[in-house]
Amino acid sequence: MREAAEVQGGGSANPKASGLGQGGHVNDSYAVPPILKQYWHTALRWRWLIGAIIAGALAVGLIVTLLTPARYTASSQIEISREQKKITNVEGLDSATADSDMEFYETQYALLRSYSLGERVTRKLDLARRDDFFAAHGISLDAERFGAADQSNLTAGQLAAREKLATKLLLDNIEVSPVRRSRLVDLSYTSRSPTLSAQVVNAWASQFIAASMDRQLASTADARRFLEERLGNLRARLEQSEREAVTYASRNDIVTLDAVRGTDGKTQVQRTMIQSDLEALNTALNAARADRIAAESRLTGRSDDDNVDALTNPTITQLRQKRADVASDYAKMIVRFEPNYPTAKALMMQIKSLDEAIARETARVGNSRAQSYREALKREQDLGAQVAALKGRLDEQQHDAIQYNIYQREADTNRQLYDALLQRYKEIGIAGSVGVSNIVVVDPAGVPSAPSAPSLPKNMALAFVIGLALAVIATLALEQIDEGISQPGQIQQLFQLPLLGHVPLSDSSVTEGIEDPKSYFSEAYFTIRSNLAFTTDHGLPRSFIVTSTQPAEGKSTTSYALARIIGRTGKNVLLVDGDMRSPDIHHLLGLDNAVGLSNALAGDDNVAALIRSTPHKGLSVLTSGPKPPSAAELLSSDRIRHLVGELQGMFDHVIIDAPPILGLSDAPLLGRAVEGAVLVIQAEGAAVRGVRAAISRLRMVNTHIFGTVLTKIKASELAYGYGYGYGYGYGDDVENKAA
Structure with a gap:
């Protein structure tokens, strides 16, 4: 078993460099346990407190x-x-794309939780005057502030205070829960009255719809008032612009005969009076010119007898026909009678008379052609003059038409704006008069038949969670307050010192535990001895002190146990009780303390006579001796060095049980005379800052610290990761014997 312990205690000749801890394992795998295991150990340490807090919360x-x-x-x-819902095709005020955004639904949810909606519900149900409403929420109203139970004589201030309180209660107890990925919203209300809860939820939904419609109508009314004001301004501007256009046209003699309005709403003037007159005169001028040319052509054409007018003149035609008839009769008469025949002469005279008449008519026709030419020429000249005059007037009118068009365009623009606003005004009036909401009630609230709260399972689960949270907070707070060392893994983390081993807390005596080599107590110190053997290059230190931060941490027990364990290995060991202020080694060995170390330091050179043998193998002891007046003065001399050197010549190993470090100078003085020190730390004992101060004091005098020994570890720590089982079942033994 010792060989097994040696194997488990081995690994490096210098545990400070290699980081050896209990059982020879390196610190990376042992000194720092997993974080969950640390939490588990913490919970086990404070399990009664945690249980009490959780039980109290439950x-x-x-x-x-x-x-x-x-x-x-x-x-x-x-x-x-x-x-x-579209009842008409007339568009409202909101754009078609605004409602598709997520902001629309967020706005609706906020409106469902708004204070104004709560006020509407309060007034709708007249909650301010209903004492049962306040009683359903456990509210007892102050008669002085809110009025008496008889609400018939409530003042305006009391009624306002009641309405404010009722609205606050509504908002505190209403719950709006949107259904994800849908248009549905769940409304719920909680109170002590099932009937009141159903009334409030149904009123909340209906008032939300009514408020939405009121906002629509209000926005429409505002828009109508705005448009009415704008229409009045535009109407005045339109009348003014049209008046300016007409006045300018009248002042500049611009008479429009044909004006049309294009598709863009602008007035387009087709013709004015001057343009129409010029067009008519120009047509007449062209006709007169044609008549003059024709008259001139007739005038300069054939002789009078052959011209067309003569040939076509009816009078001449009749005369010529009559002459032809008379000439025919004359020709017949000549055939039968002589030219001088009276009848023949009469016919000749008639012919001459007709010829003269034809000649006169032909001459008259010729004179009429000249007259017609002169008249046509005169008419052409008069029309040309008038056309020229109208061209000048038209040119002036076109210059004046530039400003006229400006007036006309302004009038057209004002007319377009006026018509557009008038059309929008009519559309908004139609849309606002149709009260249709986009909110519908899917499921109205019914009167609940069973209470929703309190729920015992939920409350107990919540109490357990709260109790657990409080227990965790309390445990963490106590852990922060508690500066003691609770786990072996903290040694390397806090002090950067190797852990030689740890000893469990036991209710059995030290001598009983160390006598049984198979006991957990003996095995623990054998492991410490094994790890101590790797702290120097020559093996187990020849001389070292065992000290602690404060009294009662187990240094004397550790000194005694190590001396016994080393003696069993065949070495001669001297155990020196260096605590001359409060000696304890002679009690462990059952010896008196008549003589000892104080005598040797005071001048007794016969050190061998002061050393006593013990019944234990390889173990001798030098007790502390009589208590000196000043132990520090004795240890300050060089005699302690010579004494330790002399003792090393007599024994293989010298172990000195030194006093505690804090408050005393004995341990640092003893540390100068030996190879090093073993620092004993009690689990959950000395504070971390005290241990650090002790380590600092040892290092100030250049005392090498071989390592630390953690003592008095509770059974829970051993049972969950720090036991000495090694396959021999010591963990169970510790659980049974631990105090």
Whole structure:
């Protein structure tokens, strides 16, 4: 078994460099246990406190559940559509794309929780005057501030205070829960009255719809008032611009005969009076010119007898026909009678008369052609002059038309704006008069038949969670306050010193535990001895002190146990009780303390006579001796060095049980005379800052610290990761014997 312990205690000749801890394992795998295991050990240390806090929280939860009045929750479900139902094709004020954004639904949810909606519900149900409403929420009203139970004589201030309180209660107890990925919203209200809860939820939904419609109508009314004001301004501007256009046209003699309005709403003037007159005169001028050319052509054409006018003149035609008839009769008469025949002569005279008449008519026709030419020429000249004059006037009018068009465009623009606003005004009036909401009630609330709270399972679960949280907080706080060492793994983390081993807390005596080589106590110190053998290059230190930060940490027990264990290995060991102030080694060995170390330091050179043998193998002891007046003065001399050197010549190993470090100078003085020191630390004993101060004092006098020994570890620590089982079942033994 010792060989097994040696193997487990081995690994390096210098545990400070190699980081050896209990059992020879390196610190990376042993000194720093997993974080969950650390938490588990912490929980085990404070398990009674944790249990008490959780039990208290559960008790409080149970009491609160039993004392809390029953509460009833009524629920309703509404649907909020992104677009309103279209009764008409007239567009409203909101854009079609605004409602598709997520902000729309967030706005609706905020409106469902708004204070104004709570006020509407309060006034709708007249909650301010209902004492049962306040009683359903456990509110007892102050008669001086809120009025008496008889609400018939409430003042305006008391009624306002009641409404404010009722609205606050509504908002505190209403719950708005949107259904994910849908248009549905769940509304629920909780109170001590099931009927009241159902009334409030249904009123909340209906008032939300009414408030939404009121906002629509209000926005429409505001828009109508705005448009009315704008229409009045535009009407005045339109009348003014049209008046300016007409006045300018009248002043500049611009008479429009044909004006049309284009598709863009602008007035387009087709013709003015001057343009129409010029067009007519130009047509007449062209006709007159044609007549003059024709008259001139007739005038300069054939002779009078052959011209067309003569040939076509009816009078001449008749005369010529009559002459032809008379000439025919004359020709017949000549055939039968002589030219001088009276009848023949009469016919000749008639012919001459007709010829003269034809000649006169032909001449008259020729004169008429000249007259017609002169008249046509005169008419052409007059029309040309008039056309020229109208061209000048038209040119002036076109220059004036530039400013006229400016007036006309302004009038057209004002007319377009006026028409557009008038059309929008009519559309908004139609849309606002149709009251349709995009919110509908899917499931109205019914009167709940069973209370929703308090729920014993939920409250107990909540109490357990709260108790657990408080227990965790308390445990962490106590862990921060507690500066003691609770786990072996903390040694390397806090002090950067190797852990030679740790010793469990036991209710058995030291001598009983060390006598049995198979006991957990003996095995623990054998492991410490094995690890101590690797602290120097020559093996187990020849001389060292065993000290601690403060008294009662187990240094004397450790000194005695190490001396016994080393003696068993065949070495001659001298155990020196260096604590001359409070000696304890002679009690462990059952010896008197008549002579000892104080005598040797005081001048007794016969050291061998002062050393006593013991019945234990390889173990001798030098007790502390009589208590000196000043132990520090004795240890300050060089005699302690010579004494230790002399003792090393007599024994293989010298172990000195030194006094505690803090408050005394004995241990540092003893540390100068030996190879090094073993620092004993009690689990959950000395504070970390005290241990660090002790280590600092030893290092100030250049005392080499071989390592630390953690003593008095509780059985829970041994049972969960720090035991000495090694396959021999010592863990169970520790659990049974631990104090």
